[in-house]
Amino acid sequence: SRRSSTAAYFYTEHKYRLMKTLGIGAFSKVKLAVHMPTGQKVAIKIMNRHKMRDMEEKVRRELMVMKLVAHPHVVRLYEVIETPTEICMVMEYVESGDLFDYIVLNGRLSEDESRHFFQQIIAGVDYCHTNRVVHRDLKPENLLLDQERSSIKIADFGLSNIMRDGQFLKSSCGSPNYAAPEVIQRHWYAGPEVDVWSCGVILYAMLCGVLPFDDENISSLYRKIIDCMYMLPSHLSVEARDLITSMLKADPLQRITIAEIRRHPFFQLKLPSYIALP
Ligand code: ADP
Ligand code: MG
Numbered sequence: 258s259r260r261s262s263t264a265a266y267f268y269t270e271h272k273y274r275l276m277k278t279l280g281i282g283a284f285s286k287v288k289l290a291v292h293m294p295t296g297q298k299v300a301i302k303i304m305n306r307h308k309m310r311d312m313e314e315k316v317r318r319e320l321m322v323m324k325l326v327a328h329p330h331v332v333r334l335y336e337v338i339e340t341p342t343e344i345c346m347v348m349e350y351v352e353s354g355d356l357f358d359y360i361v362l363n364g365r366l367s368e369d370e371s372r373h374f375f376q377q378i379i380a381g382v383d384y385c386h387t388n389r390v391v392h393r394d395l396k397p398e399n400l401l402l403d404q405e406r407s408s409i410k411i412a413d414f415g416l417s418n419i420m421r422d423g424q425f426l427k428s429s430c431g432s433p434n435y436a437a438p439e440v441i442q443r444h445w446y447a448g449p450e451v452d453v454w455s456c457g458v459i460l461y462a463m464l465c466g467v468l469p470f471d472d473e474n475i476s477s478l479y480r481k482i483i484d485c486m487y488m489l490p491s492h493l494s495v496e497a498r499d500l501i502t503s504m505l506k507a508d509p510l511q512r513i514t515i516a517e518i519r520r521h522p523f524f525q526l527k528l529p530s531y532i533a534l535p
Contacts, residue, residue: 304345
């Protein structure tokens with residue numbers, strides 16, 4: 258079968274032994290693998306070339322950019338391997354699941370823990386924007402947690418410009434719960450501000466344990482997002498409230514920028530020194 262020939266190829270040509278499946282998408286699967294000579298664990302995203310059709314060159318070009326991106330809070334792309342039928346991304350393996358499951362399991366996070374993760378997310382997003390890479394599909398499912406669950410790594414950066422949720426971008430906009438109004442309305446311009454919006458939704462989700470915009474009915478959900486209709490629970494601090502409000506502005510030109518986020522009191526707040534971590 259193709260499955261076993263891929264495994265054989267990886268072993269004989271690159272000395273990676275394929276292990277368990279970490280995730281399955283519409284046209285790709287992600288597998289844990291071990292580089293046998295060194296014992297290093299990696300995650301390999303295996304994408305079927307046939308299903309890419311005319312997007313193949315674009316994917317290759319985007320991956321070349323992604324190989325140059327190196328940041329502690331962005332999942333590292335080590336190398337790209339092409340088999341006769343697949344394009345494979347050999348990535349840093351991040352082992353403790355995603356932020357979505359973490360929130361579902363633990364409920365809402367404290368403001369200090371939320372800020373800790375938020376600062377890391379913003380640092381990674383800022384770095385990628387500086388390198389002209391916009392994510393466009395930021396959501397807790399794409400934020401992976403490392404071993405001690407103290408550090409976040411952003412996954413799926415780069416390719417989300419071409420595809421979303423394992424589907425090549427056609428008409429649909431993947432996860433509308435996190436999508437900015439201008440994405441939903443398919444305005445011709447959707448720049449880095451779309452990531453600021455999604456980070457606002459993620460910050461809200463961490464602090465509140467629920468999503469700001471949600472509805473079983475998709476057109477009601479779109480309406481809520483476009484009208485910026487959401488509620489701020491009373492337990493939020495003044496700083497958190499203000500930051501969320503500044504990030505969730507329907508007009509991208511009114512929305513706070515990454516540079517301004519970094520100067521915002523919520524972002525800047527440090528733990529009091531008497532409970533400072535070692
Ligand atoms: P898709 O494009 O199909 O959404 P993803 O790149 O999001 O695929 O990967 C699918 C799943 O595989 C993720 O939700 C995650 O559980 C797992 N995964 C992806 N990349 C890694 C990684 N670097 N380390 C560990 N698990 C990963
Ligand atoms: Mg994904």
